[in-house]
Amino acid sequence: MKKLISSFFITLIFALSAHCQILEPVKWTSTTKVTSSTTAEITFTAQIDKGWHVYATDLAENGPAPTTFHFTSVKNAKLAGAIQPKSTLQKEYDPNFEMELRWYNSRAVFVQKISFNDAQKVEIKGNIHYMTCNDQSCLPPTDYNFEIKNLDASAFPKSAQSAENEIIEEEIVEVIPANNAQAAIIDTVSIVRINENQNLWKPVISELKAFEETNNSLLWIFLFGFFAGFLALFTPCVWPVIPMTVSYFLKRSGDKKRGLRDAIFYGLSIIIIYVAPGLIITAIFGGNALNAISTSWQLNIFLFLLLVVFAISFLGAFEITLPSSWTTKLDAKAENTAGFLGILMMAGVLSLVSFSCTGPIIGGLLASLCTTGDILAPAIGMLGFAIALAIPFTFFAFFPSLLKNMPKSGGWLNTVKVVLAFIELAFALKFLSVADLAYNWRILDRETFIALWIVIFALLGFYLLGKIRFAHDSERKHTSIFGLFSGMISLAFALYMLPGLWGAPLTAISAFPPPLRTQDFNLYKGAETHAQFTDYDLGMTYAIEQKKPVVIDFTGFGCVNCRKMEASVWIDPRVKNLLENDFVLISLWVDDKTPLAEPYEVTENDKTVKIKTIGDKWSYLQRMKFGANAQPFYVILDNNGNPLTKKYTFDENIERFLDWLKVGKGSYRF
Numbered sequence: 001m002k003k004l005i006s007s008f009f010i011t012l013i014f015a016l017s018a019h020c021q022i023l024e025p026v027k028w029t030s031t032t033k034v035t036s037s038t039t040a041e042i043t044f045t046a047q048i049d050k051g052w053h054v055y056a057t058d059l060a061e062n063g064p065a066p067t068t069f070h071f072t073s074v075k076n077a078k079l080a081g082a083i084q085p086k087s088t089l090q091k092e093y094d095p096n097f098e099m100e101l102r103w104y105n106s107r108a109v110f111v112q113k114i115s116f117n118d119a120q121k122v123e124i125k126g127n128i129h130y131m132t133c134n135d136q137s138c139l140p141p142t143d144y145n146f147e148i149k150n151l152d153a154s155a156f157p158k159s160a161q162s163a164e165n166e167i168i169e170e171e172i173v174e175v176i177p178a179n180n181a182q183a184a185i186i187d188t189v190s191i192v193r194i195n196e197n198q199n200l201w202k203p204v205i206s207e208l209k210a211f212e213e214t215n216n217s218l219l220w221i222f223l224f225g226f227f228a229g230f231l232a233l234f235t236p237c238v239w240p241v242i243p244m245t246v247s248y249f250l251k252r253s254g255d256k257k258r259g260l261r262d263a264i265f266y267g268l269s270i271i272i273i274y275v276a277p278g279l280i281i282t283a284i285f286g287g288n289a290l291n292a293i294s295t296s297w298q299l300n301i302f303l304f305l306l307l308v309v310f311a312i313s314f315l316g317a318f319e320i321t322l323p324s325s326w327t328t329k330l331d332a333k334a335e336n337t338a339g340f341l342g343i344l345m346m347a348g349v350l351s352l353v354s355f356s357c358t359g360p361i362i363g364g365l366l367a368s369l370c371t372t373g374d375i376l377a378p379a380i381g382m383l384g385f386a387i388a389l390a391i392p393f394t395f396f397a398f399f400p401s402l403l404k405n406m407p408k409s410g411g412w413l414n415t416v417k418v419v420l421a422f423i424e425l426a427f428a429l430k431f432l433s434v435a436d437l438a439y440n441w442r443i444l445d446r447e448t449f450i451a452l453w454i455v456i457f458a459l460l461g462f463y464l465l466g467k468i469r470f471a472h473d474s475e476r477k478h479t480s481i482f483g484l485f486s487g488m489i490s491l492a493f494a495l496y497m498l499p500g501l502w503g504a505p506l507t508a509i510s511a512f513p514p515p516l517r518t519q520d521f522n523l524y525k526g527a528e529t530h531a532q533f534t535d536y537d538l539g540m541t542y543a544i545e546q547k548k549p550v551v552i553d554f555t556g557f558g559c560v561n562c563r564k565m566e567a568s569v570w571i572d573p574r575v576k577n578l579l580e581n582d583f584v585l586i587s588l589w590v591d592d593k594t595p596l597a598e599p600y601e602v603t604e605n606d607k608t609v610k611i612k613t614i615g616d617k618w619s620y621l622q623r624m625k626f627g628a629n630a631q632p633f634y635v636i637l638d639n640n641g642n643p644l645t646k647k648y649t650f651d652e653n654i655e656r657f658l659d660w661l662k663v664g665k666g667s668y669r670f
Helices: 002-013 180-186 194-200 205-209 217-232 241-250 256-294 297-314 324-336 339-353 355-370 377-398 400-405 411-438 446-464 481-502 536-546 560-568 573-581 614-626 654-667
Strands: 026-034 039-048 053-055 068-075 077-085 090-094 099-105 107-116 123-130 142-149 550-555 584-589 595-604 607-613 633-637
Touching: 026 142, 039 053, 039 099, 039 123, 068 077, 068 107, 068 595, 099 107, 194 536, 205 614, 217 377, 256 339, 256 377, 297 411, 411 446, 446 481, 536 550, 536 584, 573 654, 584 614, 595 614, 607 614, 614 633, 633 654
Parallel strands: 550 584
Antiparallel strands: 026 039, 039 107, 053 099, 068 123, 077 107, 090 099, 123 142, 550 633, 595 607
16 A cells, blocks of 8 residues: 555656657648739648548548648738648548548648738748548647748839738737637638737736625535545445544543543544645645646546556455554554544544545545636545544544444445445546546547446446345345345436437536547437637637627536536527527637647746646636636626626526526627
């Protein structure tokens, strides 16, 4: 166990890495041809090695990454229309993606027309995002960065231009489209000036607070932790502490006044020991880094493996126990050390001996609370957990004679272990899913996740009915009434999830599986609500053009409550109609690990913060503009970036969400 505890912290610090041969089957070049005194053509050419291909610019969703052109900085020029492919596409049905794919072999040419006033002042920067595959494998999507400047138009006499066609010397910023629908919208919107973009990013914290009411989110976090601590009381690893507690407090039970004092201090010691991890995480990492930690692949893969190991142990493959010298020495210290120090050591015995069962629960609790983004969440959640665990031990410490009457360990404890093993296997998949979504690995799509859950809970149901037995189980001649009803519930739950394999929303478990957009086969397609944009600047620009208010949805791949809102509230036809027709819906994923083409630094709270990924960018926007970092977080804005009503956080009441949308819509003035 000592090695297990050490490896937990080591895994949080060090990332595993591997080196392999680097393949570069595509070579990009960019050339510029000036066609008049105010126009030019930029030609992008990809020379592709034999056997490899580069995909078209307009592939369907859920397929390989299309080739996309991102003009991140355009100075003293305008893009004239969209990028134009000039090469012949090859079409072929791909059974792996189950769709027709289109790609370029050998050579791909794309042309972008531009216009300008002064060729010498033109400066254009951007990148090409593309994916390369052959018949055996695919390389990860990568970027080719380009820069165009100092054009020579001396061969063309400068023609007169009317005032209305004169090109304003300005820098414009084009954002990266998240999908084909968003990419198609780019050509229909006018790009706003950079100073207007800055106005859209200005803080509105005070304006938003003017709408706010009392927030009891921390109370719910406390109750969530309390419930987790209550569950921990029923884990088998807690029971070995009972004899130690009996022997220790029976010797101190002569004086009732002293016994009450010692019992209270014993409970407080348990709370202090268990709250410490929450405080350490908060102090070391801070609220702004919690999302990054909770969605890092290192942490989530470790927690996934940790829960799987515990599950295998509880199924009887092996036992995870502390070295006997640990508990013996600590118990001896507790016996021989007088006063409060001895009681504190006794609380330490409880935390160490029960770690085999409480460790996974604490890890899951902290990881879940990290995704809320609230700086106090880990400490408050652990406080609730510790209080729930401490209350019964405090009570029995004051009345130690009652501890002698507690039920002895036996076959029922083996049943508890096996049930806990199945549940841990189910929750282990959630941690794997978070890492899979954040890094876009696509190894655990929604239907795969649900299929595994169906198998897990079906097997649990058969076990509770006595149809499956393990080596350490006691022989059972009859199925108990409790086992019968528990088995029925587990099997019914497995049957309930079956329609999810074909895209049913499954609102009861919507917080756990990956979102519906990862479903490859979906008979319910069209029922869910999708954001029109996943980029703030582009979405706001489009809203100005369409004269519509904006709903900003700060979400995350690891945000379980975000999935609940999408599956239980957004799916309502009235909500869907408002979001898709009366608003411009922008979803910003704060834990998106996609790297930015050009990372940059900002100053926040007198500290330099590096913005390296798309998630970093949207997380900074939420903190800087709205003074929040919890998800889900919804705000309704006008076309100047100002709030129209109060914020909306997690609340599955459809009518309240509808009222919130209607207030925002009614307050909008163009």
